[in-house]
Amino acid sequence: MGENMNKNLRKAVIAGNWKMNKTRGEAAAIISALKPLASGANCDVVICVPFTALETAVEAVKGTAIKVGAQNVHFEANGAYTGEISAAMLKDIGAEYAIIGHSERRQYFGETDETVNLRTKAALNAGLIPITCVGELLSERQAGITEEVVSRQVKLAFAEIDAAQAAKVIVAYEPVWAIGTGETATAEQAQDACKLIRDRLCGLYGKEISDSITIQYGGSMNPKNAAELLAKTDVDGGLIGGASLKAEDFGVIIGAAN
Numbered sequence: 001m002g003e004n005m006n007k008n009l010r011k012a013v014i015a016g017n018w019k020m021n022k023t024r025g026e027a028a029a030i031i032s033a034l035k036p037l038a039s040g041a042n043c044d045v046v047i048c049v050p051f052t053a054l055e056t057a058v059e060a061v062k063g064t065a066i067k068v069g070a071q072n073v074h075f076e077a078n079g080a081y082t083g084e085i086s087a088a089m090l091k092d093i094g095a096e097y098a099i100i101g102h103s104e105r106r107q108y109f110g111e112t113d114e115t116v117n118l119r120t121k122a123a124l125n126a127g128l129i130p131i132t133c134v135g136e137l138l139s140e141r142q143a144g145i146t147e148e149v150v151s152r153q154v155k156l157a158f159a160e161i162d163a164a165q166a167a168k169v170i171v172a173y174e175p176v177w178a179i180g181t182g183e184t185a186t187a188e189q190a191q192d193a194c195k196l197i198r199d200r201l202c203g204l205y206g207k208e209i210s211d212s213i214t215i216q217y218g219g220s221m222n223p224k225n226a227a228e229l230l231a232k233t234d235v236d237g238g239l240i241g242g243a244s245l246k247a248e249d250f251g252v253i254i255g256a257a258n
């Protein structure tokens with residue numbers, strides 16, 4: 001009962017991760033279809049688009065409550081880092097959020113717990129809201145080390161981040177085996193992992209801060225399963241891949257958070 005009250009302290013955030021999808025024209029089209037579906041939402045709605053569509057998206061959401069984010073951010077302020085984008089550049093273009101440490105970046109682009117921490121700090125210092133991702137591999141779940149893996153990821157992601165800054169971070173729990181596979185964690189598995197993350201944050205920052213941090217679930221969230229997942233006490237939102245590429249589906253998930 002008391003714990004459910006705590007859910008009301010937190011902002012529900014439904015974020016779409018478009019991954020490497022959508023040209024500028026396609027982005028404008030989906031945003032215009034999304035606008036009426038997102039109006040009156042009882043949660044924060046964020047779309048994390050490819051760098052090349054950021055300017056288009058920022059322009060297209062003007063006058064709505066939809067916010068725009070990037071899918072990565074480099075940790076250095078500037079310099080000889082060919083192909084990278086800084087937090088200041090993202091702020092400059094009008095992005096307000098940045099996904100950090102997504103499992104696809106950990107898997108394919110050499111992202112480590114240390115670089116996740118560096119990127120999270122860089123985003124915070126620039127005034128971007130980090131959506132910092134954690135989650136275990138299938139082999140880790142099968143080996144019974146989910147708690148150990150997720151606890152380590154949380155601890156390292158938040159290293160040297162003070163309580164005031166930590167309170168601004170959104171954590172996304174994305175079990176890697178549920179991403180893009182159509183296999184969703186059960187609502188109970190999602191709740192258990194999000195609660196574990198909150199407990200670890202409580203250990204780092206105390207109850208008041210940990211109760212205020214938004215923790216999302218991500219991994220094959222869709223219009224059918226969203227309501228059950230989002231009803232869980234410690235699941236404060238969703239990070240949605242495939243289903244965020246269709247305005248109608250994303251609209252249903254936004255509605256489920258209301």
Ligand code: 13P
Binds near residue numbers: 174180239242
């Ligand atoms: P899917 O919703 O396509 O499984 O992707 C989840 C995800 O990785 C969001 O960041």
